[in-house]
Amino acid sequence: MLATLVAFAFLLTGCEVDADKFAKAMDQNPLYGSLIAFGAGLGTCLTPCVYPMIAITVSVFGAKQAKSRGQAMLLSTSFVLGIVALFTPMMMIAALTGKAFGTALSNPWVVGGISIVFIATAASMFGAFEMTLPESWMQRLSGVGGAGYGGAFALGLVSGLVAAPCTGPILTVILTWIGTSRNIPLGAGVGVAYSIGLGLPFWLVGTFAVGLPKGGKWMVGVKSFFGIVMLIVALYFLRNPLPILAKHIQPTNTFAAVFAALIVVGVGIGAVHLDWSDGGLGVKIRKGVGIAASVVGGFGLIIWISTPRAQLAWLHSESEALAKHKQENRPLIVDFTATWCVACQEMAKDTFGDPRVMAKAGKFVAVKIDATDQDDPSVEQTQAKYKVVGLPTVLLIDSKGNERKRFTEFVGPERFLTEIEGIE
Numbered sequence: 001m002l003a004t005l006v007a008f009a010f011l012l013t014g015c016e017v018d019a020d021k022f023a024k025a026m027d028q029n030p031l032y033g034s035l036i037a038f039g040a041g042l043g044t045c046l047t048p049c050v051y052p053m054i055a056i057t058v059s060v061f062g063a064k065q066a067k068s069r070g071q072a073m074l075l076s077t078s079f080v081l082g083i084v085a086l087f088t089p090m091m092m093i094a095a096l097t098g099k100a101f102g103t104a105l106s107n108p109w110v111v112g113g114i115s116i117v118f119i120a121t122a123a124s125m126f127g128a129f130e131m132t133l134p135e136s137w138m139q140r141l142s143g144v145g146g147a148g149y150g151g152a153f154a155l156g157l158v159s160g161l162v163a164a165p166c167t168g169p170i171l172t173v174i175l176t177w178i179g180t181s182r183n184i185p186l187g188a189g190v191g192v193a194y195s196i197g198l199g200l201p202f203w204l205v206g207t208f209a210v211g212l213p214k215g216g217k218w219m220v221g222v223k224s225f226f227g228i229v230m231l232i233v234a235l236y237f238l239r240n241p242l243p244i245l246a247k248h249i250q251p252t253n254t255f256a257a258v259f260a261a262l263i264v265v266g267v268g269i270g271a272v273h274l275d276w277s278d279g280g281l282g283v284k285i286r287k288g289v290g291i292a293a294s295v296v297g298g299f300g301l302i303i304w305i306s307t308p309r310a311q312l313a314w315l316h317s318e319s320e321a322l323a324k325h326k327q328e329n330r331p332l333i334v335d336f337t338a339t340w341c342v343a344c345q346e347m348a349k350d351t352f353g354d355p356r357v358m359a360k361a362g363k364f365v366a367v368k369i370d371a372t373d374q375d376d377p378s379v380e381q382t383q384a385k386y387k388v389v390g391l392p393t394v395l396l397i398d399s400k401g402n403e404r405k406r407f408t409e410f411v412g413p414e415r416f417l418t419e420i421e422g423i424e
Helices: 002-012 019-028 030-045 051-060 069-096 098-104 108-125 135-142 149-162 164-181 184-208 217-238 253-269 281-306 318-327 342-351 355-363 377-385 413-420
Strands: 332-337 365-370 393-397 403-407
Touching: 030 164, 030 184, 030 217, 051 149, 051 184, 069 149, 069 164, 069 184, 108 164, 108 217, 164 184, 164 217, 217 281, 253 281, 318 332, 318 365, 332 342, 342 413, 355 413, 365 377, 403 413
Parallel strands: 332 365
Antiparallel strands: 332 393, 393 403
């Protein structure tokens, strides 16, 4: 999900990049995800909740009073390590609970609740209210830490909680994405990268006494950008319980151009750079319309990016597929998939939608087993029958009923074509 958000951002900026390949690579490789998380952490640091506190925080843990550049660097590094110690375990836990989270996403009430959370966090980014901890907690946390390496580490450990009004909403998106990926190395890499991005300005100011630009209205623009992202994510989660949201979006260049134009128009008329307090009713209408256009355009472009251009002739009944497999003496493809499985969706789009795969795999009977709700008894029974322990799982079975190949990770079209060669 986050990969497609980043991919459409590249399209808007005019960068020459294959959005599909970038999205796929980011979800598969912790390095790509970590780079995006680093950018998200740095962006969080530019928000009004964090940016004005940089110089003050550096003074609290003693970097400005350090006797040497080396001591200042060690104090600043200790502070950043405290941030790492806060967020990295959080990301890894999200990855560890991925299966439970993925199963929960089959429940429309759960999806609706998650979407409400994103809408609420977006509202907070637009200034409707502040998402913060109780005042008594904030006072206690603000007293944690102090000068010295241990104090700097402790201050970093609680800094993310103190800055909750701005770190919380962004973390919600990242944690949700990590939960659906179920990739623990990715969770660890993203946690470290986000922490370093968030802590980098503190480290630079503490180590080199760098002077930062003055805060101002531009920080409101940063929050507005993240608010728009939150609303797009909310719609993305609602696309399954409310299929009408994406029903009419087609994978054509015309649709892509329209959605990109909506984003450009929305940003141009004031979705990001205008503040609600800049003027009267006209300014508020411009910003509101701009936000709406940007959200619709962003959501539509994400769906366009992730929609397969073509598909195999899938059956959706395992018993029907087995009967056809035996009667027609044809090999069988069994694809276990789920709406929350990132690699499954990538294979549907990039591998099974590849014209070469479609042509060569036409000799197979193809059945797609929807395992979104893994607590469904029929799903559990089918998974047990084929000894499926996780997603994605794709089985290649020859015409005699022998399993010839099993894939438990994303497999690109080239490898898939090689593996089906000779299976009759």
